Amino acid sequence: xxxxxxxxxxxNFWAAALRIATPLIFGVIGxxxxxxxxxxxxxxxxxxTAGAMAGWMAVWLGAGLWGGVLVAALAGGFFxxxxxxxxxxxxxxxxxxxxxxxxxxxxxxxxxYRTALPDxxxxxxxxxxxxxxxxxxxxxxxxGPALFQQTxxxxxALILVLATAYVLYRTPLGxxxxxVGDNPSAVESxxxxxxxxxxxxxxxxxxxxxxxxxxxxxxxxxxxxxxxVNGRGWICIALTVFASWRPGKALIGALLFGAFDAFQVxxxxxxxxxxxxxxxxxxxxxxxxLALIVVARKADYPRALLVPYFRGQR
Amino acid sequence: xxxxxxxxxxxVSKVVxxxxxxxxxxxxxxxxxxxxxxxxxxxxxxxxxxxAFGSAFAFTEMLTRATPLILTGLAAAVxxxxxxxxxxxxxxxxxxxxAAVAVGTGLxxxxxxxxxxxxxxxxxxxxxxxxxxxxxxxxxxxxxxVVTTLLLNFVILLFVQMMLEGPMKDxxxxxxxxxxxxxxxxxxxxxxxxxxxxxxxxIALVASLGVYFLLKRTVxxxxxxxxxxNAAAARHAGIPVTATFIRVGLLSGALAGLxxxxxxxxxxxxxxxxxxxxFGYSGIVVAMLAGLSPIGVVFSALFIASIFVGAxxxxxxxxxxxYLADLIVAMALLCVLVSGxxxxxxxxxxxxxxxKEAAK
Numbered sequence: 308x309x310x311x312x313x314x315x316x317x318x319n320f321w322a323a324a325l326r327i328a329t330p331l332i333f334g335v336i337g338x339x340x341x342x343x344x345x346x347x348x349x350x351x352x353x354x355x356t357a358g359a360m361a362g363w364m365a366v367w368l369g370a371g372l373w374g375g376v377l378v379a380a381l382a383g384g385f386f387x388x389x390x391x392x393x394x395x396x397x398x399x400x401x402x403x404x405x406x407x408x409x410x411x412x413x414x415x416x417x418x419x420y421r422t423a424l425p426d427x428x429x430x431x432x433x434x435x436x437x438x439x440x441x442x443x444x445x446x447x448x449x450x451g452p453a454l455f456q457q458t459x460x461x462x463x464a465l466i467l468v469l470a471t472a473y474v475l476y477r478t479p480l481g482x483x484x485x486x487v488g489d490n491p492s493a494v495e496s497x498x499x500x501x502x503x504x505x506x507x508x509x510x511x512x513x514x515x516x517x518x519x520x521x522x523x524x525x526x527x528x529x530x531x532x533x534x535x536v537n538g539r540g541w542i543c544i545a546l547t548v549f550a551s552w553r554p555g556k557a558l559i560g561a562l563l564f565g566a567f568d569a570f571q572v573x574x575x576x577x578x579x580x581x582x583x584x585x586x587x588x589x590x591x592x593x594x595x596x597l598a599l600i601v602v603a604r605k606a607d608y609p610r611a612l613l614v615p616y617f618r619g620q621r
Numbered sequence: 622x623x624x625x626x627x628x629x630x631x632x633v634s635k636v637v638x639x640x641x642x643x644x645x646x647x648x649x650x651x652x653x654x655x656x657x658x659x660x661x662x663x664x665x666x667x668x669x670x671x672x673a674f675g676s677a678f679a680f681t682e683m684l685t686r687a688t689p690l691i692l693t694g695l696a697a698a699v700x701x702x703x704x705x706x707x708x709x710x711x712x713x714x715x716x717x718x719x720a721a722v723a724v725g726t727g728l729x730x731x732x733x734x735x736x737x738x739x740x741x742x743x744x745x746x747x748x749x750x751x752x753x754x755x756x757x758x759x760x761x762x763x764x765x766x767v768v769t770t771l772l773l774n775f776v777i778l779l780f781v782q783m784m785l786e787g788p789m790k791d792x793x794x795x796x797x798x799x800x801x802x803x804x805x806x807x808x809x810x811x812x813x814x815x816x817x818x819x820x821x822x823x824i825a826l827v828a829s830l831g832v833y834f835l836l837k838r839t840v841x842x843x844x845x846x847x848x849x850x851n852a853a854a855a856r857h858a859g860i861p862v863t864a865t866f867i868r869v870g871l872l873s874g875a876l877a878g879l880x881x882x883x884x885x886x887x888x889x890x891x892x893x894x895x896x897x898x899x900f901g902y903s904g905i906v907v908a909m910l911a912g913l914s915p916i917g918v919v920f921s922a923l924f925i926a927s928i929f930v931g932a933x934x935x936x937x938x939x940x941x942x943x944y945l946a947d948l949i950v951a952m953a954l955l956c957v958l959v960s961g962x963x964x965x966x967x968x969x970x971x972x973x974x975x976x977k978e979a980a981k
Binding site: 349389393397398399400402403404406407408410411413414415417418419421422425538541542544545548583585586588589592593595596599600603604606617 | 764769771772779945955961
């Protein structure tokens with residue numbers, strides 16, 4: 308018991324929780340933007356991989372770190388555009404298109420990586436983002452090491468949460484995005500373009516998702532590995548439902564998740580000897596399923612989610 | 622502006638034609654990454670065809686690879702027909718394999734005519750039961766089955782790893798995390814001497830005929846199609862929608878479980894955590910390529926299998942990454958998705974957009 312308390316009050320633990328949560332924050336914010344506009348984006352797992360690979364490769368080829376972040380976002384936007392064209396004007400099944408985008412983005416990323424580096428056994432490293440060590444703030448007891456010794460990308464994720472909440476609830480654009488996910492024909496009658504709003508939301512949302520992947524290669528690690536995304540994208544899809552499509556709740560969900568993951572790693576070192584490691588690794592997925600079950604009853608889906616819109620058909 | 626006008630029923634020949642065109646389009650698109658990798662495209666495709674059809678060995682290898690793809694393709698096709706989005710065939714495959722190994726490595730003993738059916742039933746049943754959870758969550762609590770089936774894939778794979786490193790680890794396995802070998806009496810016989818092709822292929826073909834007759838000729842099949850077309854209307858017409866979902870879920874999971882049985886009891890002989898290179902996910906492509914038709918699944922599985930086997934052999938000959946195969950398969954899925962539009966709609970190009978706005 309004492310050990311568990313020790314874990315929970317250590318700044319180190321909360322710093323790890325925030326670090327683990329960062330890619331999920333990007334992913335869930337991106338997914339939330341797509342779904343608020345009425346488009347489920349199951350391309351997320353592949354878009355994560357593409358962002359991780361593209362960002363890493365840009366830096367490896369000599370771009371700056373922020374250049375890498377931009378390239379990752381563009382890669383995400385590209386795959387988002389494919390998904391958007393297939394599902395919005397063409398009205399194809401969002402489920403199947405998303406799976407297709409995941410397979411396409413993952414295999415394309417792996418293929419490009421393997422083609423550029425055919426014979427490399429250990430992945431080449433890049434100079435990744437360093438923790439910021441903001442003067443004064445990072446000296447604060449507890450809060451300092453937990454919150455202010457993260458890399459720039461973590462702060463970018465937190466800023467994106469605020470920005471998304473602001474745009475969604477305080478601007479005409481945000482209201483239009485919400486409306487297009489709830490009642491597209493009402494949006495059309497206002498003279499706004501349903502297709503434009505949906506395609507735009509999917510492209511921007513996918514760019515943000517890709518930053519979650521970029522965080523993995525450019526901040527958490529300093530190299531690209533096969534299978535490094537490892538289901539994080541799917542967890543973001545579950546977290547989006549858990550968050551009821553709200554940015555603030557998305558942040559809380561991702562942080563809880565990060566805390567749980569950081570906690571299980573620490574617990575594993577204490578009791579790992581008699582509980583198999585896989586039990587701990589399963590927990591995030593089981594927890595996601597349980598969270599879905601808990602919130603499913605009162606889940607307030609965007610009403611037009613999964614419903615393609617064709618002009619002139621009501 | 623492009624306008625879609627819904628078409629009525631389309632001739633089978635047209636469906637096949639458009640689908641083949643889409644597959645060809647994917648092969649043409651795949652030339653781009655091939656050129657990027659510095660390959661000569663014709664030579665590369667020549668090597669792929671040779672690698673999949675060039676010899677009796679290559680051909681039987683292709684059929685061996687197609688076997689699990691037919692079953693996971695059927696699993697996806699039958700579920701998608703009812704709009705039950707089972708993305709969990711990968712996990713169900715492992716569950717089926719795990720059950721087959723649990724039963725087939727000495728839990729019970731007996732002659733082949735007892736053991737083989739037991740192993741098959743155990744695998745199918747376990748796969749079906751794995752899918753029952755997400756189906757019940759969908760029908761009872763409205764939990765989206767896409768996410769639950771996907772997440773279960775990870776849980777099951779980790780569970781398999783846990784079993785293979787723990788209770789089911791082969792003490793004779795030189796420390797490798799693998800199960801004990803399946804008893805000879807429980808193994809599916811080979812179809813040809815000195816080849817890896819096994820009776821799983823026959824099971825897969827019989828299964829696709831079975832699913833075809835189920836969908837076409839039975840009341841359950843009619844109900845499945847009706848639920849897929851419009852669940853609300855089906856409910857209104859008195860079709861037991863919940864029961865239909867549960868039956869489809871069980872069937873879909875069982876088919877994926879059978880794919881796992883074939884891989885351990887027919888091909889490998891023991892279970893490892895890398896049994897499947899994503900057969901569950903490729904099954905989705907197989908099903909879409911087949912237009913969700915159970916007979917079409919056989920042909921699209923052969924197509925996908927020849928890409929995988931051919932690209933593997935091409936990649937060994939040229940040193941180009943065999944992720945190319947996954948890339949072609951993914952492109953095929955996207956091309957087939959788009960081609961479906963040509964079947965469902967007449968596509969008309971009408972006036973400039975502003976002219977249409979003015980006409981309003």
